[in-house]
Amino acid sequence: MKAIWQLSLLLWRQMAVLVGLAGLMWLGGVGLLAWSDGGDAGQTGTALGLVAFGGWFWHLGQGQMLRGLCRPESYLLPRFRPRLAGAGTLDLAVWVVLPCIVAGLRGLPHVLIAASGLLLVAAAGLASGSGRRVGLFLWIGFIAVGWKPHLAARLARVAEVSPWTPLLLALVALLVFRLALRPLLRIEDIEPDTSPLDSTGLGRMQSQAMQGRPARGAIGKHIQGWFDGMAQRAMERALSAYRRNPGARQRMTLIRSLLLPHDNPQAIALRLVLVTAIVGAYFFAVLHRPHYNAAVIGAYAVLLSLTRFPQLGRGMLRMRPNLADLYLTLAPESRADYQRTLVHALLLLVPVTVLSALAYTALGIVLVHATEPGRMLLTAAIVAAAASLVALAVHLIGPEGSFGRSLVNIVVVLGAMASYWGGYVLLGLIGATLGGALLALVAISFGLGVWFAAQREYQRRAPCFDPPPA
């Protein structure tokens, strides 16, 4: 029992904030259920919604925690699997059984459906948190609901009275649990780590807890292999160009191919193709609606292209001890020279981001048959250029802690999306030429101002080769 308790404590120890928030939701939900008299459907729905959302959130954390815990070495702990199962049972008792007992005692209807639904929510959270693709399949259900809402409503009414619904939901939940947990409970050889600055677009949104442990299925491994092959060829090309003509430009290309292995033309093209395939499928399945807000499309395109920068920030931290090797290899005249070289190398991300934003916007234009493609593309180009300068700046000199970094990132992304929206409206009000010039003047000036200030600050700082804090 001690071991089960210790396993249950892991999430508390690792993600106290998440546990606090999810715990509050659970308390609120169960409290509302206990208060409920069964007559108020809205209150019951809110209560169950709170427990469900808290449960999803909680199990998202559990999934991430399990990915850190389920390493081969952990299986040397005596009776690890049975005890993990014990901790899982305790977890489900809290998040599924207990709320449903309270609901049952209060005489609320559809307790079995609620129980199996909560089980499915827990499974979905766990699958998403553990980084398994099965989590994505669950979204197909939501996509279907968005696509055919009337049919979904009719189905829900039938499901509400069908005795098979709880069983079906429970079976789906068990299947999701099995698909999510099986790879975690299998002992496999450790895969070679990827570069902290790689940019395949796969798993870019993964949390810090998963760093260095990418969850890759067979398709993911293939794609990673393509990216790695392209990075290798880009490096070989840069090397041979440098050997032929060892100039400053060739040297910079070589440094870039080392620091940013997946930001060569072929890899960028492959990334665009992948994003096109994913976004295209998503649009055709869900959002193929006649009147879609163009501003939203462009803002999402900018958001998507900016996801590179948080990963850059984390990657540069992880790379720090290895950058000492680069420092010694470059043998700079001064430390500021070295910092300047890094800054110039990373500046490549600005045109790459602008290009990506343009490509994603163009994709959105095609998918929603936008009526003003020129206006969208111009706004996206200007905003992406300014936003990428700001994002690069703040990730170079911004806070090191994950909380501060996340906060800064949210501000940058939301600011960029709002700028896109404002810029799009401006271009609509005063015309593309005048509006574009005004937007460029304001946005690019701001971006350049932040960038030059950050660049100066970065060059003023001494290079740091210490490993990042835990």
Next chain:
Amino acid sequence: MSLFDLSPAAHPPAHVPASTPTAVAVKGLEKSFARREVLRGLDWTVPAGRVIGLLGRNGAGKTTLLRCLLGLSPLDRGEIALFGEPMTEPGGERMHRIGFVPQTFDLFPWMKVRAYLDFTAAFYARWNTALANRLVGDWQLDPKQKIGQLSQGQRQKLAIVRAIAPEPDLLVLDEPVASLDPQARRAFMAELLELMRGPDKTVIFSTHITADLERAEADIALLRDGRIQFTRPLAELRARLRRVVFTRDGGWPQAPVVAGLLKSTVKGERAELLVEDPLPESLQALAAREGATVQWETPTLEDLFVELA
């Protein structure tokens, strides 16, 4: 019988009684990584109650072998038995009897030292809290510090504490002292030897620091070309192997050949030979015939490693 008979299972060390139980038995173990063969039909038997020093060059497959032994790496082919039971993957009550120190310890960087030890202790039927606390104190590990903030050497110390505290019957250590300072290394070896005083306690550890193996009077197992080339007590190696040096003014077009020759190197006037069970009279006679002087000495384990690995 030669020391280098490649069938150690068929010829266990003479001093091991036939009734001694087997801690580890490996048969036909094969393991490859991306078409690179690391272990090639490896056979190995480790009797209980021995300290085994696993030697091998970088990339010889020591880590792979140790991980395969414990079921931490899937086998391509072959069989492994620990305490007489097949080890397909870690599990069962025998896990209470096994301790492991990995080459790099990177579990739970967010966890504090004390919390990690409490977490681990909860799983074991036997956990020597006094020993764990003493080692944490002696090795100056701050119980309130996060694992991720520890240096590599401190993490290694923590991994050793965690592996020793359950007082395992089989302790497997993958280069446990590589990151330790000399004081910690000696302290660790002292603890290890203390632990080994119990009956049927077995230790297998890979290392490049041969002085530690000499201090522990370990049996030496050499891993080369994907196989265990031999497993022999250090004392036996010392007793039977000699480093023989022939010196003459004109140099050597090729090294002289003597019975039991394992390896020879010519360096100018010196011909250096590693010889098994050399006969002093034969060496003297050969030296006289070749117009050379001869001297021999017991090689250090490091010399042996350099010559044989």
